[in-house]
Amino acid sequence: MKQHFPLKDIQQEKRIYRGRIFFAVGLVIICLLVLASRYAYLQIFHYDEFSTASDKNRIRLQPLPPARGYIYDRNGVLLADNYPVFTATLSKADVENVDTVIEQLQPILELTQEDVDRFKSRIKTARKTERVAIKLNLTETNIAKFSEVKYKFPGVRIETQMTRYYPHGDLFAHVIGYVGRINDKELKSIDKDLYAGTNLIGKIGVEKSYEDLLHGTPGYESVEADAHSNILRHLGRKDPTRGNDLYLSLDYGLQVVASQQLAGRRGAIVAIDPRTGEILALVSSPSFNPNLFVTGINHKDYSSLRDNIDQPLYNRAVQGVYPPGSTIKPMEAMGGLHYGIVDWATAISDPGYFHLPGDSHKFRDWKKTGHGIVNMHKAIIMSCDTYFYILANQMGIDQMNQWMRQFGFGQKTGVDLPSESEGLYPNPEWKMRTRKSKWMKGETISVSIGQGAFTATPLQLAMATAITANHGSHVVPHVLRATHGAKPFTVRNAPDGKINFNGTDEDWVKMREAMIDVIQSGTGRGIRTPLYQIAGKTGTAQVKSIAQGKRYNEAALSERQLDHGLFVGFAPADKPEIAIAVIWENGRHGGSAAQLAKPVFDYWLLTRKKNPIRPANHQVNGGLMTAGIKPGELPSGNESASSTPATSAPTSAAASTPQATPTRPATNEVDE
Template sequence: MKQQFPLKNVQQEKRIFRGRIFFAMGLVTCCLLLLVARYAYLQIFHYEQFSEASDKNRIRLQPIPPARGYIYDRNGILLADNYPVFTATLSKADVKDIDDTVKRLTPVINLSQEDIERFNSRVKTARKTERVTLKLNLTETDIARFSETKFLFPGVDIETQMTRYYPHGELFAHVIGYVGRINDRELKSIDKDAYTGTNLIGKIGVEKYYEDLLHGIPGYESIEADAHGNVLRHLGQKQSIRGNDLYLSLDYGLQTVAAEQLAGRRGAIVAIDPRTGEILALVSSPSFNPNLFVTGIGHAEYSALRDNLDQPLYNRALQGTYPPGSTIKPMEGLGGIHYKTVDWDTTIFDPGYFHLPGDSHKFRDWKKSGHGTVNLHKSIVESCDTYFYVLSYQMGIDRMNEWMRQFGFGEKTGVDLPSESSGLYPNPEWKMRTRKSKWLKGETISVSIGQGAFIATPLQLAMATAITANHGAHVTPHVLRSTRGAREHPVHNAPTGRINFSGTDEDWIKMRNAMVDVIQAGTGRGIRTAQYKIAGKTGTAQVKSIAQGKRYNEALLTERQLDHGLFVGFAPAENPEIAIAVIWENGRHGGSAAKLARPIMDYWLLNRKKNPIIPTHHQVSGGLMTAGIKPGDLPSGEIPLSTDPRAVPGSDNRATASVPAQSATQAPPAVNSADVSE
């Protein structure tokens, strides 16, 4: 029997199909409504948020680094200039694989390992929108090679940036200092917002001490860019604020004369205006070219400077510590007056030596036969050691320490320069703390003539001499004379206190007269002049100890074992305008150092106004460099200072600390072997 199948129910199938259609349409409609609602929610209620995010992708803030302030001497002569260099930079926002880009770029612009290391350090902390420097000071060859392959390096550009130039090279290196690339340690401490787009920071000298004034305040430029980082248009900018210009108390001419005196020698010269504390000249010799450090000095060049036996990187004027020798006798003699240990009529008989009561050990005078009957005046003029042996024995080390510290010995002067040494004025407490032993009376005798453990910097000697010239008025040495710019900075050009002295003004005058006689008829008579009076004191500091009972014999010593020559003085004696300290390493005796001081005083007092020393050509900032002219190519020819629009109106008429020089840090010799002339 044939099976019967039911007929197809068309109506039912249509209903099912229509239901499915309506369900699908409803689902799609609901989804569309959800999308429309979400779109409306984002566009209406979160418009500002997403508009800002969109602008951040489209609009970028490019930092505008500030120009560094200029540095001038007291007469408006330019000492630190700015000039443009070509720099390769990379935008973090536009480079996906930075390591690969740097690797491919290395042979194109000749990136060194140092360049790469500096870049890697900086790029880690840079903002996403910041451009980071790859290499400073590109050569013409670097620029040409990059231009040919620029399309291979999206996000990498060549820009013009300002860098530092020191037109007088070695002359002001130790006092002006230099700028260099920001290193890892500095990156951790600086304000990254203030240094955005900046590669250089002060390393030593004025450049470091006044970094906050010189640096300036960065600005920014708002630009519109496409997805590839190409600039479409400039939307606006906030200009950066240039750093303050600094006008220093240094005098170009005096600095030149002082440097000429130390040419080919090791030593330091510091000249101060005793009325204000202004440093007029500060020279450390030998020196170095600070321009080598600005864009990064090579390992070979740095090693040559670092390993040089004469230590050109070492600032002898500020950091060098030397036994001051007899230069401190005027200050010490006034201490005897203060404590009433002696007066101007107190005399001793000098047989050429001194020994402590109950001790046969002889502390010898530099003059073997002695000076005979000596008072305080004669002891200064002839630099009689024995008089000060007796004086120190009577005063005692505690009172000597209390008195001499008032002149700044054993403490930093407070000069506005970094890395100053405090020197050392030894005492029993210091010896027990550092050497775990008691003070010996013989050490007091050594300290009394500036030997033993007593060490001082040339700057400290200059300040102490200025205080003596001022009849006890204390001045703080400083190099900043004035500043102009957006930031205020007070400068104090006046005495900051007075020595606690129980004597009278007449005692200061008598000591001044004794120092005048040092020049007129004593150990400094080689520099006397009829044109003005100099008050001074010579000194000799031993480098190599001579055994008790032995004679000092220069013929048996090497050049670096010869004594240091020192001189301190001020002029004109009655109304001082300049105080000076000179240290000539291995200069043999103080008379030699005094001869270096005389031309400096002559220039300041006799020649500065009528025949000033000025640069043979005036340095130009910027401009010429863009035409490919380097600083060394600037034209020469005497150009009046008045042609410089940055000159000061109303002017006067115009890391790296290294190991100290061997001769400046040897163990202090025992003074009882002294048998040399002042």
Template sequence: MQGINNTKFENKTFFYRMKLALIFMFLLTTLLVIRIYNLQIVNHEYYLEEALGNQMHTLPITPSRGKIFDRHGNILATNKLAFRLTLTQEKTKNIIKTLQQLKQSGFINDNDIKIFNKNAKRYQKFHSIPIKYNLNETQVAKFLINNTFIGVDIEPYFHRIYPNQDSGVHVIGYVSRMTKKDKKNYDKKNYLGTLFVGKTGIEKQYEILLHGTNGLQQIERNVNGRVIDTKIIKPAISGENLYLSIDLDMQKKAETLLKGKRGSIVVIDIRNGEILTLVSTPIYNPNWFVNGISHTNYNQLQTSANIPQLNRAVQGLYPPGSTIKPMVALVGLEEGVITNKSSIFCPGYYKLPNVKRKFNDWKKIGHGHVNVKDSIAQSCDVFFYDLADKLGIDKLHDNLDLFNFGRKTSIDIPGESAGILPSKAWKKINKNEPWYRGESLITGIGQGFIAVTPLQLAVATAAIANKGLLFRPTLLKNTQVPGNIIIESKKKDHHIQIPIKNIQNWEDVIDGMKQAVYGPKGTARRLNNGLTYSLAGKTGTAQVFGLDAKEQYIAEKLDEKLRDHALFTGFAPIENPEIVIAIIVENAGNGSSKAAPIARQVFDVYFNKQLNNTFP
């Protein structure tokens, strides 16, 4: 009982505890004041920005992609309003579960989920990530009526479309989803938010012009993450519209003429180098690629033996055959090895001294006595065997190089091949073998190692028509900033002049090409029936593989891929040339019967439009 009534002890204990409590409360209050001071005074600006960051987001505004037109204003590529399904990671509690529910509801499939998971790492948590593109109206309506997916929304966007379907695909190209590799090639800041970029053709060549400049918008969200205000900080600048030199009517006509065949047709305006037609067949639909190509269509392209994605006009390499003879004849005239009066007797074959092998002419009974004009008109191989032997490969190489063979033409489209213009040095480097005399002979008729693109043939033939003026071929004609006037595209280093020793030599070669169409023995004489314009041309038949002197070529007995290529080059009108054409039809056989008639129909389209004043 004594311990209980010890008031003095109890008071002492009480005051001791009160003292400790006050000290503890003082320390806590001091810490709290310091913390408040630190938050409100010292780091006020930092935490204010952090708070605003949770509320405000700055997002890119993707610019509208520029349109592509032909020379007459016909639309080749444009944009259409479409809708896509998106998911925002910070608003979705269980992303895996949500994706599976969307799949079960029929909105997406396994491939969509795979692509989403692949792309998700590239986005910030507050970004809306596309899951499915180009939703149809039924899908949009179904989603909006039954939307129970938190963080999943429908967003509008502009979808790239090619209204002419497969027509012009090798010129226009296509856009498709941006990859990691693509991101390295473009300005990261300007392409933030960009989902599609040009992959081939003009879409890739002029990607920067077509893309435009990103804008910026500020998004304000409430505590629930709902957008309550949007403010544009910097508006996006739309991409430029491009006007190509292509004539859509001629393009479609040429594609129709080559339908079911492998080949190429190139038509160039001789006066300025503008390309009017650039066809490669078979063709395919660029719309397949825009939102991701299906497995069926992808396998169809990849497994096709005809390689539809190969742009034969600028990438296909072919022996030029007899279409190179006008250039070889000109080399002989300019080098003084022959004159316009030189002639040779053609018995149907050619032999080198002390060599057993015969070099056969395409005409077994021979052409008899022929001069340079006759040899071009009748395509006499023996004349050119002899001429090539006299010239030698070095002179042939150096002079044919002036016509841009063996070099890229620098056309404004990606993927161009340089071709092959053989020489002694070329063979030593590539084959580690010496050059043989007989190889000069077959080079003179466009066979052997020489390989050219249809575009190179067109450019070289245009130089003949222009009497040495060699234009760089171009596809871009004009540009236009949306809302402004159309501006003519600037062309740098647009043409060069091939040195001329005697202008009469050029006239003689042109006359030989004229006689190919109008001469009684011309290989393209069938073309002159009912012509309303003057036409000079050269037929060609190029072997895919070599034959021994005693072997006979019988197309019907050969696999289709081993048959000769049919070629034709020509220009019109002869007096004041306007357009030039180069045609290659793979494994079609004779150039005079298979390629030349196609050229006539393409020329007719052009001159009929001229007659009706519909071709500026």
């Protein structure tokens, strides 16, 4: 059977084909228009916005932390140095899950829980691209372990950063202080831009007081980085400005000698230039190694220091408060002259005790049989308690308080060191406020010999002694002598007025003569010398109270119940260059404390002038800078302050001059 096939409709097929072509072309045109409009949106109308966003993905602004300023003594001996350590860092922009990365790094970098907590605290407030330290001061083992698995942590880098080093260990710990890792409290108060990339901040001492000068200003570097934070190109850079160098009034050699006197003892020695208020030495014993704190002290070391019965972390010179004992008698006697209660001829008969009218209680003199007929001059030489009992009873606590505060007692001295104690000069208002009871006249008697509730710091005693040496000119103790760097700063270095005194300059001269006789024939005669004259006053502060009718029995007391020994003095007596205060805890009596002061006087007035300190050269920023300046000179450049020239040196010397030869640790040294 014959099949029939329908004829093709050519025209119809052409129409269908053309329709498909038109649809496809239209679809392509529409897609092109969409792409063109999107392109215009991105590249024309929002070019600046998206170009910037794109650059942020590949161009980063990295902070360049400033090097911390160096700290030198008055001779140019380096006291605080910087040296490089390896540090592990990362930024939030480099990793997807920070917590996971840190958890994986813990066994590799030997991270402690303190390291982890510190990092997490810092990363919270850091900018997305800011690199935050995971751990400072990596060991070679840490670096080797990390190198083996580095490919697993594309956002983590090992960088070289500068950290602090104290080449003289515990010698200057309480005055220089130390830096440490920035904590949560400090993070809330610091300028985050100023501390970008910085891990350390001053914690105590000069490092804290002058943090603003020492820190410097950070710089920034613009870099192009890939998705794994590898730097491809360096695009631009603004260098950081290093912090100011500080030149302190401290003398390395004097600090060594003062520290040697307190070796194995508890106590403090403070030496001041009475003409300027410059602190020449400040020693608190025992001390500690500040390098332990720089990158984070471990729990074992910190517990050992914290729980030590001798309290090495306690700055006895500035924070320690002690009954000043008889060391304040010269100042108190000048108060009697000021108020016209006594003069130099006023004499008493001392039977060895004093009692208030109508009261049988006896206030005993240290000498059981008394001192006989005593005027003011003899009262100072023999440290006659009874004389000052009578003077205090006539003067009254209010006048005593008003007068003694002029010497700095009961208030901060204004020293440029943190955490200074005020001490206490008690009075009726204080007792009512703190103990809710009235002042008793017997308390005035106790205060008159530096006992009772009266307490003072060794620094306050040194300042009061300097004022006495100055014939009443008031000085503010300070450790900063000059500064050199980009930040201007004015150093105070001169007396700031005189105390209000109604007597004459001759009265100050007579007091000086009485204090000279203390050394020549009185309670301080154990340190007299033909080479120069010392004016001084010994003191003994009772630690354990003695019941009425009982006598002091040293044999029945434990070592820590023995009396404290104190001494204050200045020399040369006619033209003072140095004023000293010494406290020897449980040193038994003031004569013992005076023995500790003698080598300090000898070094400053004899040895130092014959054999001045010659510090080693100091390597800075790849170039050699002579750290030493001539004794008495200041560095050239952006500085301030001046020094009064010392008098000519005697021909003999007491001991050899300690020479400063500090060394830096190896870069992989571990400071827990």
